[in-house]
Amino acid sequence: MKGLLGVIVAVAFTFLGLLAITFFIGRVVPIDPVLAVVGDRAPRAVYEAVRIEMGLDKPLIVQFFHYVGNVLTGDLGMSVSTGRPVAEDLARVFPATLEMATIGIIIGVLMGVPMGVYAASRQGSLLDQVIRVVGLLGYSVPAFWLGLVGLALFYAKLQWVGGPGRIDIFYDGLVEPVTGLLLIDSLIAGDTEIFVNALTHIALPAAVLGFFSLAYIARMTRSFMLDQLAQEYVTTARVKGVSERLVLWRHAFRPILVPLITVIGLSYAGLLEGSVMIETVFSWPGIGNYLTTALLNADMNAVLGATLVIGAVFIGINKISDVLYRVLDPRAR
Amino acid sequence: MATGRDWLLDDSPSSRLQARLGRSYRLSRALARNPLAMVGAVIVLTLILVALFAPWIATHSPVGQDLAMRLKPPSWDNWMGTDELGRDIWSRVVYGARITLMIVALVAVLAAPVGLIIGAVAGYFGGWVDRILMGITDIFLSMPKLILALAFVAALGPGIQNAIIAIAIATWPGYARIARAETLTIRNSEFVAAVELQGASSFRVIVNHILPLCTSSMIIRVTLDMAGIILTAAGLGFIGLGAQPPLPEWGAMISRGRSFILDQWWVATMPGFAIVIVSLGFCFLGDGLRDVLDPKHGDRQ
Numbered sequence: 001m002k003g004l005l006g007v008i009v010a011v012a013f014t015f016l017g018l019l020a021i022t023f024f025i026g027r028v029v030p031i032d033p034v035l036a037v038v039g040d041r042a043p044r045a046v047y048e049a050v051r052i053e054m055g056l057d058k059p060l061i062v063q064f065f066h067y068v069g070n071v072l073t074g075d076l077g078m079s080v081s082t083g084r085p086v087a088e089d090l091a092r093v094f095p096a097t098l099e100m101a102t103i104g105i106i107i108g109v110l111m112g113v114p115m116g117v118y119a120a121s122r123q124g125s126l127l128d129q130v131i132r133v134v135g136l137l138g139y140s141v142p143a144f145w146l147g148l149v150g151l152a153l154f155y156a157k158l159q160w161v162g163g164p165g166r167i168d169i170f171y172d173g174l175v176e177p178v179t180g181l182l183l184i185d186s187l188i189a190g191d192t193e194i195f196v197n198a199l200t201h202i203a204l205p206a207a208v209l210g211f212f213s214l215a216y217i218a219r220m221t222r223s224f225m226l227d228q229l230a231q232e233y234v235t236t237a238r239v240k241g242v243s244e245r246l247v248l249w250r251h252a253f254r255p256i257l258v259p260l261i262t263v264i265g266l267s268y269a270g271l272l273e274g275s276v277m278i279e280t281v282f283s284w285p286g287i288g289n290y291l292t293t294a295l296l297n298a299d300m301n302a303v304l305g306a307t308l309v310i311g312a313v314f315i316g317i318n319k320i321s322d323v324l325y326r327v328l329d330p331r332a333r
Numbered sequence: 334m335a336t337g338r339d340w341l342l343d344d345s346p347s348s349r350l351q352a353r354l355g356r357s358y359r360l361s362r363a364l365a366r367n368p369l370a371m372v373g374a375v376i377v378l379t380l381i382l383v384a385l386f387a388p389w390i391a392t393h394s395p396v397g398q399d400l401a402m403r404l405k406p407p408s409w410d411n412w413m414g415t416d417e418l419g420r421d422i423w424s425r426v427v428y429g430a431r432i433t434l435m436i437v438a439l440v441a442v443l444a445a446p447v448g449l450i451i452g453a454v455a456g457y458f459g460g461w462v463d464r465i466l467m468g469i470t471d472i473f474l475s476m477p478k479l480i481l482a483l484a485f486v487a488a489l490g491p492g493i494q495n496a497i498i499a500i501a502i503a504t505w506p507g508y509a510r511i512a513r514a515e516t517l518t519i520r521n522s523e524f525v526a527a528v529e530l531q532g533a534s535s536f537r538v539i540v541n542h543i544l545p546l547c548t549s550s551m552i553i554r555v556t557l558d559m560a561g562i563i564l565t566a567a568g569l570g571f572i573g574l575g576a577q578p579p580l581p582e583w584g585a586m587i588s589r590g591r592s593f594i595l596d597q598w599w600v601a602t603m604p605g606f607a608i609v610i611v612s613l614g615f616c617f618l619g620d621g622l623r624d625v626l627d628p629k630h631g632d633r634q
Contacts, residue, residue: 017472021481025488132369136620140560140612144571145587145605148594152602156595273477277568281591291480292572295487307484311476318475 003326011319016068018311022304023067027060071308077301081294086305089290094309095180096166097279097286101271103206108213109264115214116221120229121248131218138215143274147208147281154204162200164283171197205282209274213267220263224256258329265321269314276310363625370621376614384430393421395428395581404597414599416589422600425581426607432582433611436497436566437559443501445555448508449547453539455509456516467513473506479565486574493582496575500565504558511554515547549626557619560612567608583608 034051042050055063070076076086119131154160162168166182171194175185183202186195228234229252237251238244276288283289287306294302342359346352364370383390392412399419407414413422455466473481485499519525520543528538569575570584578585583604590601 013468014472014475017468018476021472021476022484025484136613136616137609139616140564141609142564142567142571142584142587142605144568145601145608148587148591148601149598149605152594152598270477273479276479276483277571280572291483295483296573298487300487303484303487307480310480314477314480315475 007319007323011315014315014319015312018308018315019068019071020064022308022311023064025307026300026304027056027063027067076305076308079294079302079305080299081297081302086301089302090287090305090309092180093285093287093290096182096284097272097275097288099181099183100202100206100278100284100286101209101268101275103202104209104271104274105213105264105268107207107210108217108267111210112214112217113221113260115218116223117225117248117253119218119222120225121244123226128222131222135215135219135222138212138219141211142277143208143212144277144281146211147205147278150204150208151281161204162197164281166201166285167194167198168201205278205284208278209271212274213271216267216270217260217263221256221260224259225252228252228255258325261328262321262325265317265324269317272310272313360625364621367621367624369617370624373614373617373619373621376610377618380430380434380611380614383427384434387427387431391421391424391427393424395425396420396579404593404600406597407599413603414597416586416600417593422586422603425586426583426604429581429583429586429604429607430611432493432576432580433563433566433608436493436500437562439497440501440504440562440566441555441559443497444504445508445551447501448505448510449512449544449551450539451505452509452512452514453516453543453547456513457520457535457539457543463513466509470506470509473503474510476503478503478561479568482565482569483572483574486569491574491577493576493580496566496569499569500562503565504562507558508551508554511550512547515550516543519543519546553619553623553626556615556622559615559619563608563612563615 034047034054034056051057055066058066074087076090078084079086079089082089115131115134119128122128151164155163175182175189175191175194178185178188182198183195186192186198225248231252234247234252237247242251272287275284275286276291278284279286279288280292287310291303291306291310293299294306338358340351341355343351343355346355364374392410397420399415402411402415402419403417405411405415405419411421411423413426416422416425451466451470455463455470481503482496482499485502486495489495489499525538525542528542533541566575567582567584567587570582571588573585573588576582576585578589586604587601590597590599590604593600
């Protein structure tokens with residue numbers, strides 16, 4: 001129980017820190033936060049009214065606690081560009097991102113883990129070198145560029161996948177949103193045509209995200225496996241005559257499952273970051289698109305709200321994989 | 334030459350200079366045996382040379398418009414084709430090397446020393462200094478870098494200077510963590526105790542005795558981070574918050590080419606190749622440096 005309490009306190013402090021950063025960015029960094037809201041041609045009286053309404057005449061620490069209180073009650077302010085509460089906007093756009101990132105991480109795990117295990121089992125071979133370079137490409141290819149090249153190749157040239165957006169325009173709005181995840185909603189409605197259409201649209205952006213997570217997962221899996229394969233118990237198993245396949249998957253792979261969970265968690269959280277860049281390219285109506293639109297319109301409430309949500313999910317996933325690690329690994333208890 | 338080599342590899346160097354030269358000689362030999370690291374070194378060197386000699390390497394002006402020549406595919410005259418204003422993409426990519434190099438250099442110069450000093454101070458003094466400094470560091474580390482940089486640029490306003498500042502703000506915490514970890518292992522060693530007993534001030538111990546020992550892990554980390562910095566800068570340029578037109582920044586160039594991606598693919602594709610090659614070069618070099626400088630990772634390759 002004491003451990004659980006410690007985790008909760010640590011998470012609470014991290015979230016408070018996150019709020020401090022967004023508060024700092026919103027209130028301290030801009031030279032005049034009022035001008036950011038009213039524009040520079042507002043009359044003096046409006047300026048003063050907004051200044052008092054924003055609580056800017058109060059000391060910073062009071063403003064900060066006021067801000068924390070607002071966020072905790074779900075009030076992220078109004079978006080200047082959509083004219084709706086930011087919290088409402090974010091709840092609407094978040095499922096689209098979640099859907100894309102989830103399919104991305106599934107691709108990443110299903111391909112990345114076997115690639116990493118295979119590369120480690122044949123260290124130094126040509127295939128190992130190729131997988132190593134793929135791993136490094138994950139750090140050096142701009143996600144938005146890969147998305148554009150993918151669109152030019154697989155949509156315009158080969159016509160294998162659907163174009164930008166979540167679904168073809170004539171299917172838009174036909175499915176009753178239950179979960180907000182289009183693939184699941186269309187299945188609930190029993191409409192396979194829409195399901196297939198949505199699948200062709202999500203395939204490319206999810207594959208691009210999947211590439212980045214598979215690069216990272218393959219790289220880490222390979223490194224974990226190499227550590228295990230150098231252990232003496234692996235030699236013992238080999239000497240006993242255990243087949244190479246069993247040595248790899250039963251003896252060496254089992255112990256790395258626990259650290260792999262952390263890696264997968266980190267990668268999943270990282271896809272949120274990647275989706276910010278990808279969504280603009282694919283006109284994907286998710287949180288990344290919302291954030292970039294808000295950035296270009298200097299819509300600070302929306303920017304900070306989206307930053308806060310992405311940061312909170314990022315921290316949340318990290319903490320969950322941390323806790324899982326401690327629960328699953330007896331040595332870390 | 335054999336004598337020169339023997340002098341460099343001497344096991345008991347007679348001067349500090351000889352020891353240092355010998356060490357760098359051994360490191361460069363070890364690095365040369367790693368093919369990927371050499372590829373990386375060549376790419377990074379090429380980037381620097383291209384940036385230095387851009388006016389001689391570019392075939393056209395990077396900003397000169399020629400509307401009669403707009404959106405032409407790659408050809409003998411325009412190696413990478415032309416963009417929507419008839420500008421030669423090859424020449425713009427070449428001049429873009431200057432901007433990329435400037436961004437990574439400035440971010441490294443801003444973020445690395447800040448992280449180094451904060452980490453070393455936290456590790457050396459420990460106690461509440463450590464707790465406060467590392468608390469702040471951890472909060473920054475818990476945020477995705479790109480999102481953090483985006484939010485800071487949003488508050489500071491678009492532009493290349495602000496983009497550099499924002500990326501530096503998002504980058505320093507990683508360095509602080511490393512410097513602290515290194516400092517913790519160094520601060521209890523006997524030579525630090527010896528200097529302290531001689532009456533050296535904390536400032537002197539940190540600057541003269543701890544920071545120099547942190548540099549090698551710092552160099553590795555900065556080199557490995559370069560790719561991420563380039564990608565973040567390109568991403569900011571792509572969204573329209575980084576370098577502003579008509580600057581030939583690679584991310585901004587991709588952004589301009591977005592509208593033509595389906596028919597004139599080269600406008601957006603070519604600058605992307607430059608980003609991939611340069612980032613990959615830094616990754617290769619960083620990986621190689623880590624294998625050479627950090628024996629702990631030697632067997633992982």
